Amino acid sequence: MEELNPSLRLLMGPGPSNVSYRVLRAMSTPLLGHLDPQFMAIMDEVCQMLRELFQTQNRMTFPVSGTGSAGLEAALVNLLEPGDTAVVCVHGVFGQRLSEVARRAGASVVNVEAPWGQPIDVQELIETLKKHPQAKLCAIVQAETSTGVLQPLKELGAFMRGGETLLVVDAVTSLGGVPVEVDAWGIDVCYSGTQKCLSVPPGLAPITFSPKALEAVNRRRTKVQSWYLDVTLLQKYWGSERVYHHTAPISMIYALREGLRIIHEEGLEARFARHRQLSERLAQGLAGLGFGFFAQEGHRLPPLTSVYPPREDLVEPLRKKLLSEHGIEVGGGLGAYAGKIWRIGLMGETCQPQNVAILLDALGREL
Amino acid sequence: MEELNPSLRLLMGPGPSNVSYRVLRAMSTPLLGHLDPQFMAIMDEVCQMLRELFQTQNRMTFPVSGTGSAGLEAALVNLLEPGDTAVVCVHGVFGQRLSEVARRAGASVVNVEAPWGQPIDVQELIETLKKHPQAKLCAIVQAETSTGVLQPLKELGAFMRGGETLLVVDAVTSLGGVPVEVDAWGIDVCYSGTQKCLSVPPGLAPITFSPKALEAVNRRRTKVQSWYLDVTLLQKYWGSERVYHHTAPISMIYALREGLRIIHEEGLEARFARHRQLSERLAQGLAGLGFGFFAQEGHRLPPLTSVYPPREDLVEPLRKKLLSEHGIEVGGGLGAYAGKIWRIGLMGETCQPQNVAILLDALGREL
Numbered sequence: 001m002e003e004l005n006p007s008l009r010l011l012m013g014p015g016p017s018n019v020s021y022r023v024l025r026a027m028s029t030p031l032l033g034h035l036d037p038q039f040m041a042i043m044d045e046v047c048q049m050l051r052e053l054f055q056t057q058n059r060m061t062f063p064v065s066g067t068g069s070a071g072l073e074a075a076l077v078n079l080l081e082p083g084d085t086a087v088v089c090v091h092g093v094f095g096q097r098l099s100e101v102a103r104r105a106g107a108s109v110v111n112v113e114a115p116w117g118q119p120i121d122v123q124e125l126i127e128t129l130k131k132h133p134q135a136k137l138c139a140i141v142q143a144e145t146s147t148g149v150l151q152p153l154k155e156l157g158a159f160m161r162g163g164e165t166l167l168v169v170d171a172v173t174s175l176g177g178v179p180v181e182v183d184a185w186g187i188d189v190c191y192s193g194t195q196k197c198l199s200v201p202p203g204l205a206p207i208t209f210s211p212k213a214l215e216a217v218n219r220r221r222t223k224v225q226s227w228y229l230d231v232t233l234l235q236k237y238w239g240s241e242r243v244y245h246h247t248a249p250i251s252m253i254y255a256l257r258e259g260l261r262i263i264h265e266e267g268l269e270a271r272f273a274r275h276r277q278l279s280e281r282l283a284q285g286l287a288g289l290g291f292g293f294f295a296q297e298g299h300r301l302p303p304l305t306s307v308y309p310p311r312e313d314l315v316e317p318l319r320k321k322l323l324s325e326h327g328i329e330v331g332g333g334l335g336a337y338a339g340k341i342w343r344i345g346l347m348g349e350t351c352q353p354q355n356v357a358i359l360l361d362a363l364g365r366e367l
Numbered sequence: 368m369e370e371l372n373p374s375l376r377l378l379m380g381p382g383p384s385n386v387s388y389r390v391l392r393a394m395s396t397p398l399l400g401h402l403d404p405q406f407m408a409i410m411d412e413v414c415q416m417l418r419e420l421f422q423t424q425n426r427m428t429f430p431v432s433g434t435g436s437a438g439l440e441a442a443l444v445n446l447l448e449p450g451d452t453a454v455v456c457v458h459g460v461f462g463q464r465l466s467e468v469a470r471r472a473g474a475s476v477v478n479v480e481a482p483w484g485q486p487i488d489v490q491e492l493i494e495t496l497k498k499h500p501q502a503k504l505c506a507i508v509q510a511e512t513s514t515g516v517l518q519p520l521k522e523l524g525a526f527m528r529g530g531e532t533l534l535v536v537d538a539v540t541s542l543g544g545v546p547v548e549v550d551a552w553g554i555d556v557c558y559s560g561t562q563k564c565l566s567v568p569p570g571l572a573p574i575t576f577s578p579k580a581l582e583a584v585n586r587r588r589t590k591v592q593s594w595y596l597d598v599t600l601l602q603k604y605w606g607s608e609r610v611y612h613h614t615a616p617i618s619m620i621y622a623l624r625e626g627l628r629i630i631h632e633e634g635l636e637a638r639f640a641r642h643r644q645l646s647e648r649l650a651q652g653l654a655g656l657g658f659g660f661f662a663q664e665g666h667r668l669p670p671l672t673s674v675y676p677p678r679e680d681l682v683e684p685l686r687k688k689l690l691s692e693h694g695i696e697v698g699g700g701l702g703a704y705a706g707k708i709w710r711i712g713l714m715g716e717t718c719q720p721q722n723v724a725i726l727l728d729a730l731g732r733e734l
Binding site for chain 1: 368370371373374375376378380382383385386391392393394395396397398399400401403405406409412416432433434435436437440444464467468470471472560562568569570590591592593594595611612613614615616617618619621622624625628631690696701
């Protein structure tokens with residue numbers, strides 16, 4: 001078998017995004033052991049930078065040793081026990097996934113739905129929450145990767161603040177690309193993935209638990225169904241006790257540390273502005289080429305633009321040609337929108353003016 | 368925050384082991400997307416090399432997107448449902464972990480125990496299995512990382528072959544260092560970790576499911592409690608359908624591919640002989656320095672030597688000094704053996720004559 005020699009790709013799909021040479025270089029650093037005092041200092045640095053990114057003071061803020069979907073599962077299985085009620089917002093694949101994982105955790109699930117491409121109606125959601133005051137949690141996707149919709153959260157958080165129900169937010173495609181203000185918005189558990197706007201390879205899921213969420217975990221009548229994702233055990237390793245739980249993915253933590261360092265050098269406001277401005281530039285260019293927009297205007301997610309290509313018969317052939325002849329990856333639609341839409345990512349390192357130009361140039365030549 | 372600049376370590380603990388520059392270099396390769404046809408070819412190559420390593424024809428052989436403990440959990444939660452009986456062998460921390468995870472999956476657990484440092488008595492285990500012919504599975508650790516004991520499996524596999532009960536084997540610290548013959552020994556589910564004898568950073572858990580194990584999964588009355596680890600969904604991504612499940616940890620898969628390439632260049636027999644011969648050399652040197660052996664003679668695990676240092680008051684101070692002054696990491700004891708024993712790894716890349724010499728020289732100077 002030959003040495004690894006993949007083609008270079010411009011990753012403009014729904015993730016992974018392009019990764020900085022600095023992150024790739026950090027990943028190739030020789031390893032420390034997972035209980036080495038030097039590694040523990042690195043863990044603390046990563047947790048502190050994650051707190052700044054999530055805009056939270058939550059002590060229990062750390063990367064789960066799995067991809068974003070492991071973060072989703074960690075959020076739900078730590079909070080839910082058989083018999084609990086979970087209100088879950090479904091307006092795309094990741095809402096469906098939240099609903100499915102909540103059911104597998106034994107919860108009675110109340111779905112609040114919106115058509116794909118539209119945000120959840122917050123007033124309708126609040127009415128549902130009023131009907132289920134005993135619900136253990138309300139889970140909602142801030143950035144639906146399947147539709148490119150950005151869900152407003154402030155009003156929801158303000159309504160839920162002070163109540164018993166915990167607010168769980170999926171920030172997989174938003175964290176590092178648009179504001180995610182965990183403390184200010186009253187979010188109790190928020191998780192993300194590394195391969196989107198953080199531009200770190202997939203493999204870790206940053207997550208944060210509020211003190212209120214941890215109290216709920218501590219009041220459980222049953223053990224967390226997943227030993228691997230059990231935050232009561234994980235906090236003994238990521239916290240001050242440093243009790244061995246599982247072997248941390250050292251090289252991925254190195255990568256995340258460097259990715260976070262890059263984000264903090266740029267600054268959150270500048271980073272959010274970059275995503276906003278370049279997504280507007282991309283949208284203008286796409287509109288000029290005859291693309292239509294899938295996500296409802298006013299709720300479009302800067303890091304991920306979902307579009308109808310000008311001709312439906314070209315949707316999949318042109319997407320494949322972009323990859324094979326131009327080395328550009330854009331994402332296809334999921335579920336009922338497979339073969340109908342594209343999802344174009346401008347996340348983290350990928351979100352650069354030259355990449356917008358490269359894509360628009362390639363599309364101009366092909367159309 | 369400064370650029371990452373950890374001290375160089377000689378990793379002679381219970382894992383992670385040292386990683387080849389070839390693997391580190393592969394990890395720093397720019398990323399493909401997780402649905403890119405080139406990445407799918409890489410996935411197929413990794414699965415095929417894993418089959419050769421596990422010595423199996425099992426189609427469903429792939430790396431779980433988590434560390435070895437995620438592999439353990441994947442093995443059990445896919446097979447067990449509430450009400451099932453699981454016979455679990457406990458002769459160290461990882462047998463305890465199997466027992467705990469089986470209980471969290473709702474199983475009624477029958478433990479078969481042996482003192483730490485000794486193997487499970489296979490005749491006693493077989494008698495227990497005869498009393499529980501309806502047991503869904505029997506789980507056993509081949510290489511107890513907490514004790515350094517190598518568990519014989521052939522006789523157990525021969526007894527279980529043709530029965531209903533599935534044989535689950537933890538090969539975290541054995542795969543790639545000592546023979547693990549999944550098909551010949553009649554193992555139904557076998558999992559490992561990348562950071563031991565494969566000398567790939569922690570973060571993936573190679574696993575294999577026999578057709579009989581997959582049939583048992585397909586006969587479940589309830590869904591697998593973990594969506595993230597559900598092999599019925601994972602086989603649609605790792606198999607020919609290529610249905611998106613979660614975003615694969617691309618860079619870790621690159622690392623695993625290179626680690627497996629190195630193993631296959633060396634050849635399994637040569638690799639096993641290297642681990643056997645150098646662990647004997649290490650043991651002779653340690654005996655000469657006054658170390659005693661913890662694991663029962665005849666059942667010592669070549670990749671991991673567990674020892675009593677010559678003076679108990681030196682156990683932890685000397686271990687810390689080896690790290691801080693010599694850059695050598697050896698592992699401490701777990702549970703009741705914390706502060707009493709050391710666990711010295713000679714796994715994969717770490718298992719080289721010069722490393723044995725470096726450790727013995729440092730110990731000779733310090734004692």
